[in-house]
Amino acid sequence: MQDLTKEEIRALGHAVGLEIREPELTEVTYSLNALLEALEAVNPAELEHVEPLPILLPSA
Protein backbone atom coordinates (compact mmCIF):
# COMPACT_ATOMS: atom_id res chain seq x y z
CA MET A 1 0.00 0.00 0.00
CA GLN A 2 1.40 3.37 -1.01
CA ASP A 3 1.80 6.01 1.71
CA LEU A 4 -0.56 8.95 1.73
CA THR A 5 1.15 12.23 0.90
CA LYS A 6 0.96 15.37 2.97
CA GLU A 7 -1.36 16.91 0.41
CA GLU A 8 -3.69 13.92 0.64
CA ILE A 9 -3.64 14.15 4.44
CA ARG A 10 -4.44 17.85 4.22
CA ALA A 11 -7.34 17.07 1.88
CA LEU A 12 -8.66 14.34 4.18
CA GLY A 13 -8.58 16.83 7.04
CA HIS A 14 -10.42 19.41 4.98
CA ALA A 15 -13.11 16.83 4.20
CA VAL A 16 -13.87 16.41 7.91
CA GLY A 17 -13.63 20.09 8.81
CA LEU A 18 -10.04 20.12 10.07
CA GLU A 19 -7.41 22.45 8.62
CA ILE A 20 -4.15 20.64 9.32
CA ARG A 21 -0.98 22.71 8.92
CA GLU A 22 2.67 22.28 9.76
CA PRO A 23 4.18 21.17 12.07
CA GLU A 24 1.22 18.84 12.76
CA LEU A 25 0.86 17.88 9.11
CA THR A 26 4.18 16.03 8.96
CA GLU A 27 3.55 14.17 12.22
CA VAL A 28 -0.01 13.21 11.31
CA THR A 29 1.18 11.96 7.92
CA TYR A 30 3.69 9.64 9.56
CA SER A 31 1.21 8.60 12.19
CA LEU A 32 -1.70 7.77 9.87
CA ASN A 33 0.51 5.97 7.35
CA ALA A 34 2.04 3.85 10.11
CA LEU A 35 -1.37 2.97 11.47
CA LEU A 36 -2.83 2.02 8.10
CA GLU A 37 0.26 -0.03 7.28
CA ALA A 38 0.00 -1.91 10.57
CA LEU A 39 -3.68 -2.68 10.03
CA GLU A 40 -3.06 -3.73 6.43
CA ALA A 41 -0.59 -6.33 7.64
CA VAL A 42 -3.08 -8.15 9.90
CA ASN A 43 -5.13 -10.57 7.82
CA PRO A 44 -6.21 -13.70 9.67
CA ALA A 45 -7.87 -16.24 7.40
CA GLU A 46 -11.31 -16.05 9.02
CA LEU A 47 -11.57 -12.25 8.93
CA GLU A 48 -14.03 -11.85 6.09
CA HIS A 49 -16.65 -13.95 7.87
CA VAL A 50 -16.64 -11.84 11.06
CA GLU A 51 -19.27 -9.25 11.96
CA PRO A 52 -17.78 -6.07 13.51
CA LEU A 53 -19.43 -6.22 16.95
CA PRO A 54 -17.77 -3.58 19.14
CA ILE A 55 -18.84 -4.83 22.57
CA LEU A 56 -20.23 -7.92 24.22
CA LEU A 57 -23.10 -7.52 26.67
CA PRO A 58 -24.47 -10.20 29.00
CA SER A 59 -27.74 -11.72 27.86
CA ALA A 60 -29.63 -11.22 31.14
Next chain:
Amino acid sequence: MEKSQLPFLAVAALARLIKTKEVSPVEVVEAHLERIERLSPQLHAFLTVCHEDARRTARAAEQEIAHGAYRGPLHGIPFAVKDQLYTCGIRTTAGSPLFGDFVPDEDATVIAKLQQAGAILLGKLNMTEFGTTGFSHQFSTPRNPWNLERYTGGSSSGSGAATAACLCATSLGEDTGGAIRFPAAWCGVVWLRPSWGRVSRYGLMPGVWSMDTLGPLARSVTDCALTLEAIAGHDPKDPYTWNVPVPPYTQALDGNITGLRVGVVREQLDTDLVQPEVREAVRRAIAVLRELGATVEDVSIPLSTHTGAISGGLRVEAPMRYRMLLQSRLQEIGHDNRIGYLTGALLPAQAYYKAQQLRVLLRQQVLQALEQVDVLVQPTAGLVAQPVEPDPIIDSKTKTNRLSWLLTTTYSLANCGLSHIMADSRQIIWRELLRSLCKYSLRA
Protein backbone atom coordinates in the same frame (compact mmCIF):
# COMPACT_ATOMS: atom_id res chain seq x y z
CA MET B 1 -1.62 4.48 67.33
CA GLU B 2 -0.13 7.82 66.32
CA LYS B 3 -2.31 9.81 63.95
CA SER B 4 0.49 10.11 61.40
CA GLN B 5 0.50 6.33 61.03
CA LEU B 6 -3.16 6.05 60.06
CA PRO B 7 -2.64 6.63 56.30
CA PHE B 8 -0.44 3.54 56.12
CA LEU B 9 -3.26 1.23 57.16
CA ALA B 10 -5.25 -0.78 54.68
CA VAL B 11 -8.94 -0.02 54.27
CA ALA B 12 -9.91 -3.20 56.08
CA ALA B 13 -7.69 -2.34 59.07
CA LEU B 14 -8.92 1.25 59.20
CA ALA B 15 -12.49 0.03 59.02
CA ARG B 16 -12.02 -2.18 62.06
CA LEU B 17 -10.64 0.75 64.08
CA ILE B 18 -13.43 3.06 62.95
CA LYS B 19 -16.14 0.51 63.63
CA THR B 20 -14.89 -0.09 67.15
CA LYS B 21 -14.53 3.69 67.68
CA GLU B 22 -10.83 3.35 68.44
CA VAL B 23 -10.25 5.90 65.70
CA SER B 24 -12.55 8.64 64.47
CA PRO B 25 -13.11 9.41 60.76
CA VAL B 26 -12.07 12.96 61.65
CA GLU B 27 -8.64 11.74 62.78
CA VAL B 28 -8.31 9.57 59.68
CA VAL B 29 -9.18 12.42 57.32
CA GLU B 30 -6.91 14.90 59.11
CA ALA B 31 -4.00 12.49 58.94
CA HIS B 32 -4.49 12.09 55.19
CA LEU B 33 -4.91 15.84 54.60
CA GLU B 34 -1.67 16.53 56.47
CA ARG B 35 0.13 13.97 54.35
CA ILE B 36 -1.31 15.40 51.14
CA GLU B 37 -0.14 18.90 52.10
CA ARG B 38 3.34 17.68 52.93
CA LEU B 39 3.91 15.50 49.85
CA SER B 40 2.00 17.36 47.14
CA PRO B 41 4.95 19.60 46.16
CA GLN B 42 6.91 16.49 45.20
CA LEU B 43 4.24 14.13 43.90
CA HIS B 44 1.69 16.37 42.12
CA ALA B 45 -0.90 13.65 42.66
CA PHE B 46 -3.91 15.92 43.33
CA LEU B 47 -5.44 18.61 41.14
CA THR B 48 -8.03 19.61 43.76
CA VAL B 49 -8.06 18.84 47.48
CA CYS B 50 -11.49 19.07 49.14
CA HIS B 51 -10.28 20.10 52.60
CA GLU B 52 -13.44 21.53 54.06
CA ASP B 53 -15.90 19.16 52.41
CA ALA B 54 -13.84 16.22 53.64
CA ARG B 55 -13.67 17.58 57.19
CA ARG B 56 -17.41 18.27 57.24
CA THR B 57 -18.22 14.78 55.95
CA ALA B 58 -15.83 13.23 58.47
CA ARG B 59 -17.55 15.03 61.36
CA ALA B 60 -20.92 13.78 60.12
CA ALA B 61 -19.57 10.22 59.85
CA GLU B 62 -18.17 10.47 63.37
CA GLN B 63 -21.59 11.47 64.67
CA GLU B 64 -23.39 8.72 62.78
CA ILE B 65 -21.03 6.04 64.07
CA ALA B 66 -21.22 7.40 67.60
CA HIS B 67 -24.98 6.98 67.40
CA GLY B 68 -24.74 3.40 66.21
CA ALA B 69 -25.43 4.02 62.53
CA TYR B 70 -22.34 2.31 61.15
CA ARG B 71 -22.83 1.80 57.41
CA GLY B 72 -20.13 -0.76 56.65
CA PRO B 73 -16.45 -1.18 55.85
CA LEU B 74 -16.13 2.03 53.83
CA HIS B 75 -17.76 4.27 56.44
CA GLY B 76 -15.26 6.99 57.31
CA ILE B 77 -12.69 5.75 54.77
CA PRO B 78 -11.00 8.52 52.73
CA PHE B 79 -10.84 8.04 48.96
CA ALA B 80 -9.82 10.09 45.95
CA VAL B 81 -10.85 9.94 42.31
CA LYS B 82 -9.36 10.67 38.93
CA ASP B 83 -10.40 14.13 37.77
CA GLN B 84 -12.35 12.58 34.93
CA LEU B 85 -15.38 11.94 37.12
CA TYR B 86 -18.14 14.45 37.77
CA THR B 87 -18.19 15.80 41.31
CA CYS B 88 -21.10 18.01 42.29
CA GLY B 89 -19.86 21.55 42.96
CA ILE B 90 -16.19 20.59 42.50
CA ARG B 91 -14.12 21.45 39.42
CA THR B 92 -13.70 18.53 36.99
CA THR B 93 -11.03 19.04 34.32
CA ALA B 94 -10.34 15.72 32.56
CA GLY B 95 -6.73 16.85 32.86
CA SER B 96 -7.19 19.80 30.52
CA PRO B 97 -7.20 23.56 31.14
CA LEU B 98 -9.91 23.64 28.47
CA PHE B 99 -12.20 22.33 31.22
CA GLY B 100 -10.53 24.39 33.94
CA ASP B 101 -13.78 26.14 34.84
CA PHE B 102 -16.11 23.19 34.50
CA VAL B 103 -18.04 22.49 37.69
CA PRO B 104 -20.61 19.68 37.37
CA ASP B 105 -23.93 19.93 39.15
CA GLU B 106 -24.11 16.24 40.01
CA ASP B 107 -21.87 13.37 41.04
CA ALA B 108 -20.80 10.46 38.91
CA THR B 109 -22.69 7.34 39.97
CA VAL B 110 -19.54 5.68 41.35
CA ILE B 111 -18.88 8.66 43.61
CA ALA B 112 -22.48 8.74 44.80
CA LYS B 113 -22.21 5.01 45.59
CA LEU B 114 -18.99 5.39 47.55
CA GLN B 115 -20.47 8.29 49.50
CA GLN B 116 -23.62 6.27 50.15
CA ALA B 117 -21.33 3.61 51.64
CA GLY B 118 -19.92 6.30 53.93
CA ALA B 119 -16.58 6.91 52.21
CA ILE B 120 -15.17 10.43 52.31
CA LEU B 121 -13.93 12.21 49.18
CA LEU B 122 -10.52 13.82 49.74
CA GLY B 123 -10.11 15.28 46.27
CA LYS B 124 -9.58 14.97 42.55
CA LEU B 125 -6.50 13.27 41.18
CA ASN B 126 -4.15 14.33 38.44
CA MET B 127 -4.33 12.59 35.07
CA THR B 128 -3.08 12.87 31.51
CA GLU B 129 -4.99 15.22 29.27
CA PHE B 130 -8.43 13.74 28.46
CA GLY B 131 -7.37 10.43 30.00
CA THR B 132 -5.29 9.32 27.07
CA THR B 133 -3.06 6.43 28.07
CA GLY B 134 0.43 7.89 28.04
CA PHE B 135 2.58 10.65 29.42
CA SER B 136 1.13 14.08 28.52
CA HIS B 137 -0.02 16.24 31.42
CA GLN B 138 -1.32 19.77 31.07
CA PHE B 139 -1.16 20.88 34.72
CA SER B 140 1.82 19.08 36.25
CA THR B 141 3.33 15.63 35.88
CA PRO B 142 2.83 13.30 38.85
CA ARG B 143 5.97 11.62 40.13
CA ASN B 144 6.46 8.03 41.12
CA PRO B 145 6.59 7.82 44.94
CA TRP B 146 9.26 5.14 44.71
CA ASN B 147 11.57 7.34 42.65
CA LEU B 148 10.70 10.97 41.98
CA GLU B 149 12.73 11.00 38.75
CA ARG B 150 10.48 8.33 37.34
CA TYR B 151 7.00 8.56 35.86
CA THR B 152 3.92 7.00 37.44
CA GLY B 153 2.36 5.70 34.25
CA GLY B 154 -0.91 7.07 32.97
CA SER B 155 -3.54 8.11 32.41
CA SER B 156 -4.65 7.56 36.01
CA SER B 157 -1.27 8.90 37.09
CA GLY B 158 -2.50 10.70 40.20
CA SER B 159 -4.46 7.63 41.29
CA GLY B 160 -1.28 5.55 41.12
CA ALA B 161 0.87 8.10 42.93
CA ALA B 162 -1.68 8.98 45.62
CA THR B 163 -2.51 5.38 46.42
CA ALA B 164 1.10 4.22 46.52
CA ALA B 165 2.12 7.19 48.69
CA CYS B 166 -0.76 6.59 51.14
CA LEU B 167 -2.39 9.95 50.38
CA CYS B 168 -5.74 8.14 50.28
CA ALA B 169 -6.92 4.75 51.48
CA THR B 170 -8.34 3.73 48.10
CA SER B 171 -8.89 5.46 44.80
CA LEU B 172 -10.70 5.26 41.50
CA GLY B 173 -9.16 5.41 38.07
CA GLU B 174 -10.48 5.09 34.55
CA ASP B 175 -9.04 2.55 32.14
CA THR B 176 -9.34 2.60 28.38
CA GLY B 177 -6.28 0.92 26.93
CA GLY B 178 -4.43 0.44 30.21
CA ALA B 179 -4.91 3.69 32.11
CA ILE B 180 -5.51 2.04 35.49
CA ARG B 181 -3.16 -0.88 34.92
CA PHE B 182 -0.17 1.11 33.69
CA PRO B 183 0.16 3.49 36.70
CA ALA B 184 -0.73 0.75 39.17
CA ALA B 185 2.03 -1.45 37.76
CA TRP B 186 4.66 1.27 37.84
CA CYS B 187 3.60 2.55 41.27
CA GLY B 188 3.31 -0.94 42.76
CA VAL B 189 -0.33 -1.06 43.82
CA VAL B 190 -3.19 -3.47 43.15
CA TRP B 191 -5.58 -2.56 40.38
CA LEU B 192 -8.73 -3.91 38.95
CA ARG B 193 -10.19 -3.18 35.55
CA PRO B 194 -13.77 -4.44 35.77
CA SER B 195 -15.44 -5.86 32.72
CA TRP B 196 -17.10 -3.31 30.49
CA GLY B 197 -20.61 -2.82 31.86
CA ARG B 198 -19.93 -4.02 35.39
CA VAL B 199 -19.49 -0.47 36.77
CA SER B 200 -21.54 2.56 35.78
CA ARG B 201 -19.81 5.19 33.68
CA TYR B 202 -22.47 7.82 34.28
CA GLY B 203 -20.65 11.07 35.02
CA LEU B 204 -17.42 10.00 33.34
CA MET B 205 -15.85 12.40 30.85
CA PRO B 206 -15.29 9.77 28.17
CA GLY B 207 -12.32 8.80 26.08
CA VAL B 208 -12.94 5.75 23.92
CA TRP B 209 -16.59 4.84 24.34
CA SER B 210 -16.25 1.14 23.66
CA MET B 211 -13.32 0.55 26.01
CA ASP B 212 -13.67 3.03 28.93
CA THR B 213 -14.12 1.40 32.34
CA LEU B 214 -13.90 2.59 35.95
CA GLY B 215 -12.13 0.65 38.65
CA PRO B 216 -10.21 0.79 41.90
CA LEU B 217 -6.54 1.15 42.73
CA ALA B 218 -5.64 0.15 46.27
CA ARG B 219 -2.81 -1.25 48.33
CA SER B 220 -4.28 -4.71 48.88
CA VAL B 221 -6.52 -7.18 47.11
CA THR B 222 -9.06 -6.94 49.91
CA ASP B 223 -9.21 -3.16 49.59
CA CYS B 224 -9.74 -3.47 45.85
CA ALA B 225 -12.55 -5.94 46.43
CA LEU B 226 -14.19 -3.70 49.04
CA THR B 227 -14.09 -0.75 46.67
CA LEU B 228 -15.41 -2.77 43.74
CA GLU B 229 -18.30 -4.10 45.81
CA ALA B 230 -19.34 -0.53 46.53
CA ILE B 231 -19.25 0.73 42.95
CA ALA B 232 -20.36 -2.28 40.89
CA GLY B 233 -23.88 -2.94 39.71
CA HIS B 234 -26.66 -1.84 37.44
CA ASP B 235 -27.29 1.88 37.07
CA PRO B 236 -30.45 3.12 35.35
CA LYS B 237 -28.50 6.22 34.32
CA ASP B 238 -26.04 4.10 32.33
CA PRO B 239 -27.93 1.85 29.89
CA TYR B 240 -24.83 -0.24 29.25
CA THR B 241 -24.42 -1.45 32.82
CA TRP B 242 -25.32 -5.08 33.30
CA ASN B 243 -28.52 -5.88 35.06
CA VAL B 244 -27.08 -8.98 36.71
CA PRO B 245 -26.13 -9.67 40.34
CA VAL B 246 -22.78 -8.45 41.66
CA PRO B 247 -20.76 -11.36 43.08
CA PRO B 248 -19.70 -10.99 46.73
CA TYR B 249 -16.08 -10.26 45.91
CA THR B 250 -14.70 -10.04 49.44
CA GLN B 251 -16.22 -13.40 50.37
CA ALA B 252 -14.19 -14.97 47.56
CA LEU B 253 -10.90 -14.15 49.24
CA ASP B 254 -10.46 -17.57 50.75
CA GLY B 255 -6.72 -17.85 50.25
CA ASN B 256 -6.99 -21.14 48.42
CA ILE B 257 -5.77 -21.51 44.84
CA THR B 258 -5.28 -25.27 44.85
CA GLY B 259 -6.23 -26.58 41.44
CA LEU B 260 -6.48 -23.14 39.85
CA ARG B 261 -5.51 -23.44 36.18
CA VAL B 262 -3.17 -20.63 35.24
CA GLY B 263 -2.41 -19.84 31.61
CA VAL B 264 0.75 -17.98 30.70
CA VAL B 265 0.20 -15.89 27.58
CA ARG B 266 3.42 -16.68 25.76
CA GLU B 267 3.12 -13.96 23.11
CA GLN B 268 2.97 -11.36 25.87
CA LEU B 269 5.84 -12.71 27.96
CA ASP B 270 8.42 -14.06 25.52
CA THR B 271 8.67 -10.94 23.41
CA ASP B 272 11.37 -8.33 22.90
CA LEU B 273 8.92 -5.77 24.27
CA VAL B 274 9.47 -7.19 27.78
CA GLN B 275 12.66 -6.32 29.66
CA PRO B 276 14.51 -9.29 31.18
CA GLU B 277 13.92 -8.05 34.75
CA VAL B 278 10.18 -7.73 34.12
CA ARG B 279 10.08 -11.22 32.61
CA GLU B 280 11.97 -12.58 35.58
CA ALA B 281 9.56 -10.95 38.04
CA VAL B 282 6.61 -12.53 36.23
CA ARG B 283 8.33 -15.91 36.25
CA ARG B 284 8.85 -15.61 39.99
CA ALA B 285 5.15 -14.82 40.41
CA ILE B 286 4.24 -17.86 38.32
CA ALA B 287 6.51 -19.99 40.53
CA VAL B 288 4.67 -18.68 43.59
CA LEU B 289 1.32 -19.61 42.04
CA ARG B 290 2.62 -23.11 41.33
CA GLU B 291 4.00 -23.39 44.85
CA LEU B 292 0.58 -22.47 46.24
CA GLY B 293 -1.14 -25.27 44.34
CA ALA B 294 -2.03 -23.85 40.93
CA THR B 295 -1.32 -25.73 37.73
CA VAL B 296 0.46 -23.69 35.09
CA GLU B 297 0.41 -24.13 31.34
CA ASP B 298 1.06 -22.05 28.24
CA VAL B 299 -1.76 -20.49 26.25
CA SER B 300 -1.76 -18.57 23.01
CA ILE B 301 -3.61 -15.43 21.96
CA PRO B 302 -2.08 -14.88 18.52
CA LEU B 303 -3.77 -11.54 17.79
CA SER B 304 -2.45 -10.07 21.04
CA THR B 305 0.71 -9.17 19.12
CA HIS B 306 -1.35 -6.86 16.88
CA THR B 307 -3.34 -4.94 19.48
CA GLY B 308 -1.53 -1.69 18.69
CA ALA B 309 -2.88 -1.83 15.16
CA ILE B 310 -6.35 -2.97 16.23
CA SER B 311 -6.80 -0.33 18.92
CA GLY B 312 -5.24 2.22 16.58
CA GLY B 313 -8.01 1.47 14.12
CA LEU B 314 -10.55 2.46 16.77
CA ARG B 315 -8.85 5.78 17.49
CA VAL B 316 -11.64 7.68 15.82
CA GLU B 317 -13.79 7.43 18.96
CA ALA B 318 -11.93 9.98 21.11
CA PRO B 319 -11.53 12.68 18.44
CA MET B 320 -15.23 12.37 17.64
CA ARG B 321 -15.92 13.20 21.29
CA TYR B 322 -13.67 16.26 21.17
CA ARG B 323 -14.16 17.28 17.54
CA MET B 324 -15.34 20.82 18.40
CA LEU B 325 -12.13 21.41 20.36
CA LEU B 326 -10.09 20.00 17.47
CA GLN B 327 -11.74 22.43 15.10
CA SER B 328 -11.61 25.53 17.27
CA ARG B 329 -8.87 25.15 19.90
CA LEU B 330 -6.37 22.72 18.39
CA GLN B 331 -3.26 24.50 19.64
CA GLU B 332 -4.50 24.36 23.25
CA ILE B 333 -4.47 20.56 23.14
CA GLY B 334 -1.23 18.87 24.19
CA HIS B 335 1.16 17.56 21.54
CA ASP B 336 0.49 13.82 21.89
CA ASN B 337 -3.28 14.22 21.84
CA ARG B 338 -3.14 16.82 19.08
CA ILE B 339 -1.36 14.38 16.78
CA GLY B 340 -3.25 11.31 18.00
CA TYR B 341 -6.68 12.91 17.69
CA LEU B 342 -5.98 14.37 14.26
CA THR B 343 -4.78 10.95 13.14
CA GLY B 344 -7.87 9.26 14.52
CA ALA B 345 -10.16 11.82 12.94
CA LEU B 346 -8.81 10.97 9.49
CA LEU B 347 -9.11 7.19 9.74
CA PRO B 348 -10.98 5.71 6.78
CA ALA B 349 -14.21 3.91 7.63
CA GLN B 350 -12.81 0.72 6.13
CA ALA B 351 -9.97 0.77 8.66
CA TYR B 352 -12.40 1.22 11.54
CA TYR B 353 -14.56 -1.63 10.20
CA LYS B 354 -11.58 -3.95 9.89
CA ALA B 355 -10.37 -3.06 13.39
CA GLN B 356 -13.79 -4.00 14.78
CA GLN B 357 -13.67 -7.32 12.95
CA LEU B 358 -10.19 -8.01 14.32
CA ARG B 359 -11.45 -7.10 17.75
CA VAL B 360 -14.14 -9.80 17.52
CA LEU B 361 -11.53 -12.39 16.56
CA LEU B 362 -9.26 -11.26 19.38
CA ARG B 363 -12.12 -11.57 21.85
CA GLN B 364 -12.80 -15.08 20.58
CA GLN B 365 -9.15 -15.96 21.12
CA VAL B 366 -9.28 -14.66 24.70
CA LEU B 367 -12.42 -16.72 25.34
CA GLN B 368 -10.81 -19.81 23.83
CA ALA B 369 -7.80 -19.35 26.11
CA LEU B 370 -10.20 -19.14 29.05
CA GLU B 371 -11.79 -22.43 28.01
CA GLN B 372 -8.39 -23.96 28.64
CA VAL B 373 -7.54 -22.23 31.94
CA ASP B 374 -9.16 -20.24 34.74
CA VAL B 375 -6.91 -17.18 34.69
CA LEU B 376 -4.31 -15.65 32.41
CA VAL B 377 -0.93 -14.33 33.48
CA GLN B 378 1.31 -11.87 31.67
CA PRO B 379 3.19 -8.62 32.38
CA THR B 380 1.24 -5.37 32.51
CA ALA B 381 4.08 -3.31 31.06
CA GLY B 382 7.21 -4.59 29.41
CA LEU B 383 9.37 -1.87 30.93
CA VAL B 384 10.06 -0.82 34.48
CA ALA B 385 9.08 2.77 35.37
CA GLN B 386 10.77 5.17 32.95
CA PRO B 387 12.14 8.70 33.48
CA VAL B 388 9.79 11.65 33.08
CA GLU B 389 10.38 13.01 29.57
CA PRO B 390 8.67 15.46 27.20
CA ASP B 391 6.54 14.22 24.31
CA PRO B 392 8.74 13.16 21.38
CA ILE B 393 8.23 14.65 17.94
CA ILE B 394 7.16 12.06 15.36
CA ASP B 395 9.72 12.25 12.57
CA SER B 396 9.30 8.78 11.05
CA LYS B 397 6.73 6.03 10.83
CA THR B 398 8.71 3.89 13.24
CA LYS B 399 8.34 6.47 16.02
CA THR B 400 4.57 6.57 16.06
CA ASN B 401 3.92 3.99 18.77
CA ARG B 402 5.44 5.26 21.98
CA LEU B 403 3.74 2.62 24.12
CA SER B 404 4.41 -0.57 22.18
CA TRP B 405 5.70 -2.16 25.40
CA LEU B 406 2.41 -1.56 27.23
CA LEU B 407 0.77 -4.97 27.09
CA THR B 408 -2.71 -4.12 28.27
CA THR B 409 -4.79 -3.50 25.20
CA THR B 410 -5.76 -7.10 24.43
CA TYR B 411 -8.22 -7.17 27.30
CA SER B 412 -9.54 -3.65 26.70
CA LEU B 413 -10.47 -4.76 23.22
CA ALA B 414 -12.00 -7.96 24.58
CA ASN B 415 -13.99 -5.90 27.17
CA CYS B 416 -13.06 -8.38 29.87
CA GLY B 417 -12.21 -7.93 33.51
CA LEU B 418 -8.67 -8.07 34.80
CA SER B 419 -6.65 -7.63 37.91
CA HIS B 420 -3.04 -7.17 38.73
CA ILE B 421 -1.12 -8.28 41.73
CA MET B 422 2.42 -7.19 42.37
CA ALA B 423 4.71 -9.77 40.84
CA ASP B 424 6.91 -9.98 43.88
CA SER B 425 4.20 -10.33 46.48
CA ARG B 426 2.23 -13.29 47.73
CA GLN B 427 -1.12 -11.61 47.46
CA ILE B 428 -2.12 -13.85 44.59
CA ILE B 429 -4.92 -15.39 46.59
CA TRP B 430 -7.98 -14.41 44.72
CA ARG B 431 -9.31 -17.52 43.20
CA GLU B 432 -13.02 -17.01 42.82
CA LEU B 433 -12.71 -13.33 42.14
CA LEU B 434 -10.26 -13.93 39.36
CA ARG B 435 -12.46 -16.66 37.98
CA SER B 436 -15.51 -14.46 38.13
CA LEU B 437 -13.65 -11.64 36.45
CA CYS B 438 -12.35 -13.76 33.64
CA LYS B 439 -15.31 -15.96 32.94
CA TYR B 440 -18.47 -14.74 34.59
CA SER B 441 -17.87 -11.24 33.38
CA LEU B 442 -17.53 -12.27 29.78
CA ARG B 443 -20.44 -14.64 29.75
CA ALA B 444 -22.91 -13.58 32.43
